[in-house]
Amino acid sequence: MAVLSALPPLAMQAGANRVVQGVKIEHVCGDPSLPPDADRALRRRLVEQALRALQTSVEQPTLVQAER
Amino acid sequence: MRLELGTFPVTRLAVGSPTGWSGGQLTVDPARLARLVLEDSRIRDVRVDLVEPGEDARIIHVRDVIEPRVKVMGPGHAYPGICGHPPDSVGEGVTFRFSGLGVLVASEVLPHIRRAVSAATDSLIDMSGPGAVTVYSTLRYVALTLVTQPDLELAEWNDGLRRAGHRVADDLASSLRGLEPPERRIFSLAPPRAPLPRVVHVHTLNASMVPDIGTGVYGFTPHALPMLLHPNEILDGAIAGDMVVGYPGKCTWLHVNNPVLTALYARHGQDIEWVGSIIARTRWGALREKQLSAYQTVKLAQMLRAQGALVTWNHGGNDLIEVMLTIQGLEKAAIKTGFLTIESDIKVVKLSRELAETGSDEPPLLFSVPEADAIVSTGTLAPGEVLPRVSRVIGGDSLVFDQERPDARTPAAGVLDLEALSGAYSPIFGHFDNYGLGRQSYYDY
Amino acid sequence: MLRVGHYINQFFAGIGGEQSANLTPQGRDGPVGPGRALQLLLKNTGAVVSTLICGDSFFNERATEARSAVRAWMEEIRPDLVIAGPAFAAGRYGVACAEVCRQAAELDIAAVTGMHPENPGLLVYKQAYVVPTGDSAADLARALNVMLPLGQKLASRVPVGPAAVEGHLPRGVRRPGARGEIGAERAIAMLVAKLAGQPFQTEIPVDKYEAVPPAPPIADLRHATIAVVTTGAVVPRGNPDHLKRCSETRWAQYTLAGRDRLSSDEFECVHGGFFNLMASENPNLVLPLDVLRDLQREGKIGNLLDTYFTTTGNDQRLIDCRRNGAEIAAAVQLAGVDGVLLVAT
Numbered sequence: 001m002a003v004l005s006a007l008p009p010l011a012m013q014a015g016a017n018r019v020v021q022g023v024k025i026e027h028v029c030g031d032p033s034l035p036p037d038a039d040r041a042l043r044r045r046l047v048e049q050a051l052r053a054l055q056t057s058v059e060q061p062t063l064v065q066a067e068r
Numbered sequence: 069m070r071l072e073l074g075t076f077p078v079t080r081l082a083v084g085s086p087t088g089w090s091g092g093q094l095t096v097d098p099a100r101l102a103r104l105v106l107e108d109s110r111i112r113d114v115r116v117d118l119v120e121p122g123e124d125a126r127i128i129h130v131r132d133v134i135e136p137r138v139k140v141m142g143p144g145h146a147y148p149g150i151c152g153h154p155p156d157s158v159g160e161g162v163t164f165r166f167s168g169l170g171v172l173v174a175s176e177v178l179p180h181i182r183r184a185v186s187a188a189t190d191s192l193i194d195m196s197g198p199g200a201v202t203v204y205s206t207l208r209y210v211a212l213t214l215v216t217q218p219d220l221e222l223a224e225w226n227d228g229l230r231r232a233g234h235r236v237a238d239d240l241a242s243s244l245r246g247l248e249p250p251e252r253r254i255f256s257l258a259p260p261r262a263p264l265p266r267v268v269h270v271h272t273l274n275a276s277m278v279p280d281i282g283t284g285v286y287g288f289t290p291h292a293l294p295m296l297l298h299p300n301e302i303l304d305g306a307i308a309g310d311m312v313v314g315y316p317g318k319c320t321w322l323h324v325n326n327p328v329l330t331a332l333y334a335r336h337g338q339d340i341e342w343v344g345s346i347i348a349r350t351r352w353g354a355l356r357e358k359q360l361s362a363y364q365t366v367k368l369a370q371m372l373r374a375q376g377a378l379v380t381w382n383h384g385g386n387d388l389i390e391v392m393l394t395i396q397g398l399e400k401a402a403i404k405t406g407f408l409t410i411e412s413d414i415k416v417v418k419l420s421r422e423l424a425e426t427g428s429d430e431p432p433l434l435f436s437v438p439e440a441d442a443i444v445s446t447g448t449l450a451p452g453e454v455l456p457r458v459s460r461v462i463g464g465d466s467l468v469f470d471q472e473r474p475d476a477r478t479p480a481a482g483v484l485d486l487e488a489l490s491g492a493y494s495p496i497f498g499h500f501d502n503y504g505l506g507r508q509s510y511y512d513y
Numbered sequence: 514m515l516r517v518g519h520y521i522n523q524f525f526a527g528i529g530g531e532q533s534a535n536l537t538p539q540g541r542d543g544p545v546g547p548g549r550a551l552q553l554l555l556k557n558t559g560a561v562v563s564t565l566i567c568g569d570s571f572f573n574e575r576a577t578e579a580r581s582a583v584r585a586w587m588e589e590i591r592p593d594l595v596i597a598g599p600a601f602a603a604g605r606y607g608v609a610c611a612e613v614c615r616q617a618a619e620l621d622i623a624a625v626t627g628m629h630p631e632n633p634g635l636l637v638y639k640q641a642y643v644v645p646t647g648d649s650a651a652d653l654a655r656a657l658n659v660m661l662p663l664g665q666k667l668a669s670r671v672p673v674g675p676a677a678v679e680g681h682l683p684r685g686v687r688r689p690g691a692r693g694e695i696g697a698e699r700a701i702a703m704l705v706a707k708l709a710g711q712p713f714q715t716e717i718p719v720d721k722y723e724a725v726p727p728a729p730p731i732a733d734l735r736h737a738t739i740a741v742v743t744t745g746a747v748v749p750r751g752n753p754d755h756l757k758r759c760s761e762t763r764w765a766q767y768t769l770a771g772r773d774r775l776s777s778d779e780f781e782c783v784h785g786g787f788f789n790l791m792a793s794e795n796p797n798l799v800l801p802l803d804v805l806r807d808l809q810r811e812g813k814i815g816n817l818l819d820t821y822f823t824t825t826g827n828d829q830r831l832i833d834c835r836r837n838g839a840e841i842a843a844a845v846q847l848a849g850v851d852g853v854l855l856v857a858t
Contacts, residue, residue: 001728005857007355007389010435016855017727024353025386025787026277026858027798028745030778032791044804045798047854051814054731054852060724078835104632143849161812186785188757194694198682227761265708277788339705353787380699385786385827406704408696411687411717416828427686429640430831436719442707443717444700471785472757493759493828511690512683 002053012061018053019063070256071300072162072250073440078169081118081208087243100442104235113215117462121206125460127193128480130497131311133170133321134233138241139163149287149306151234164244170207170321174463175214175231187211189314190467190496199455202498203505211462223280227499229311255300260337265339272391274347274383281312290454292366299329309510317382318503325501343372350387366397382502384413384419392437399439407443420487427513446501447508455484515559518592519548520613522606524564535566538582555660563590569605583616593670597655599627602648607634614641627656639685683718737851740818744788744826745799745858746784756783761825766839770819774803786827
């Protein structure tokens, strides 16, 4: 399981082992202030990050960073 | 900044004319107050009731309680920046106030507002019996039951109710001009004669995620970066609540009667040098914003050369993240912290005897940091029994206990088994003792 | 006459150190090692009737067998009170002592242990009665002097006082009670004491959640079935199951079949803990179906489960969260899901 959360410290304190930083509480997977294409592209990057987290070996609560 | 507060204790309420305080009795002219309220066409109807503590009475649909205060000398207006009051900085000169009195605004939440704002909950104050668990059960009220136009938008509803409440509060308070207060007290942060530990008050304040409502500082409600207030500004009403959200920490009366201010003033010059109150808004939506607010609060504390910080907060949920990040930042900057807090909302929801006997294993705090090692808990104010039927109800007839089912109404005068009725927030107005007015707490068992 | 059962490890039994850590569980009549000090404290009010000795490595590596042995021992000797350790700073011993306390609790037998406040045993069974100790056996006599009276109270079922009074660590159970001064004054007094370097006692200990062992990574995403779960309360428009905006106890599941994205015509967000307008106007912001479909179409993931799961993560009780999580986990396992995306708001 990978958690997408705007508040990774909270998720990690509760024991979530694979955590990805979301945008904001109100819109974790995107940004409605962006044009629709840009918002969707951002959403895609976040979900890909979460899927990458699912393929990553972890020992403890880990914030999986965005790929450069 | 030197503020003199002149206090007029209210021990009796009476109907009559003219409005005036004398020897503890406040005489109130309901017809006059009704006329004042109805000056605003957004208010369709008003009822003025006088309510005393100890009465067999229940006040419902409580939206806010306001302590009437008036500046008799010095710049600005009490409760600055709202209701047309100028935003001039306050906290100096002479302010007169009533003690033991509140102007209470009661108004039923309009259906479209209840749907839009889940925090616009119904509430009650029992003036006697097992439900009289909060400070609000000990005040005398000039209670205004207001019926607004039914189609008001959120901001208009809030503003109409609030202006009505403050028109009445201002009217009552201005009757004090020219009188001699039985109690006078000077508030000033004069530097101590010998060096004392410098303590900053970190007064975190929820900002609403819904625009235009919530607690405001000089009327400014949106999320903003931390600012510095002199405690006298708070005593003059610089922090005021709204008429919409239901959580206890927003109440206007509470902000001018915040016991943390009293306790800090009592220690100033004795054990500590109080260097000011940092107002940090909470409930930011992004972690980066929460961090920024926390880091700037720490920086302000450092610029004040604080050695200690007393941290408080007034709401729940994700607000606690930035509060804890602030505590963590302060400790890392070698500023020792103390934290005053309620315990997790969830315990209060249960409102049960079970809690007293077997205890709760809900975590006391949703989130914490290892640096938060000095915490005072104000526990819960949940009553241990069902609320009995009452002979007098002010503010309406029936209550909604489930925001999802607004048509399921419970008669307010009858027996109220809060544990059975309330799956969500406790409806008791002021059920969280955010600032430690009482001695109730929790213990580990 | 109080019947006391004492659990100790191989070292305190005088059998040996690390080399004997694989010792299989064995019972002895009467007190052994530190049990003798315990017997002296009991005087003629009770007796250490039996001692169970187990190697720390055995307990940790063959945990199931060890737990069974402990249970069998308790069922056989039927003590009124079990004393485990104290374990001081020994981590595996602390873990074993905590487990012994859990077994005792399951049999409704009073149990007390003791260990250093940093001992990992504290994360094993939160409700154990643990007396804090120093990090070495030099603290044995003092520790037993606190552990035994507490144990005697628990065994006689008299109400015990707050943890701070009875001398044990917080167990995650809290009850209302009044204090001497009002909260505001206590807060300043505590800060003043802290600033002066004087001792103070926090009223809320910092909580530690239990650790969750991480699942192994997914080897090949292109053949994996992914499910999406959200605590953001995304529901079909109209909220047919009346998912509450706050304090919800249940979870719900809805279909994603035949949809390329979540549209605001069909779905909405009913979470009451944040400004949910944006999420209702574009539910993909909380349940990212649009990009998941893209990824599915491109073969980057094998399959997306047609059902999604949701609840309202706003003022939920821990007991409901735990149960909902377990039930959703069971449901996705049944559906052959390899990985889950949980979007938390």
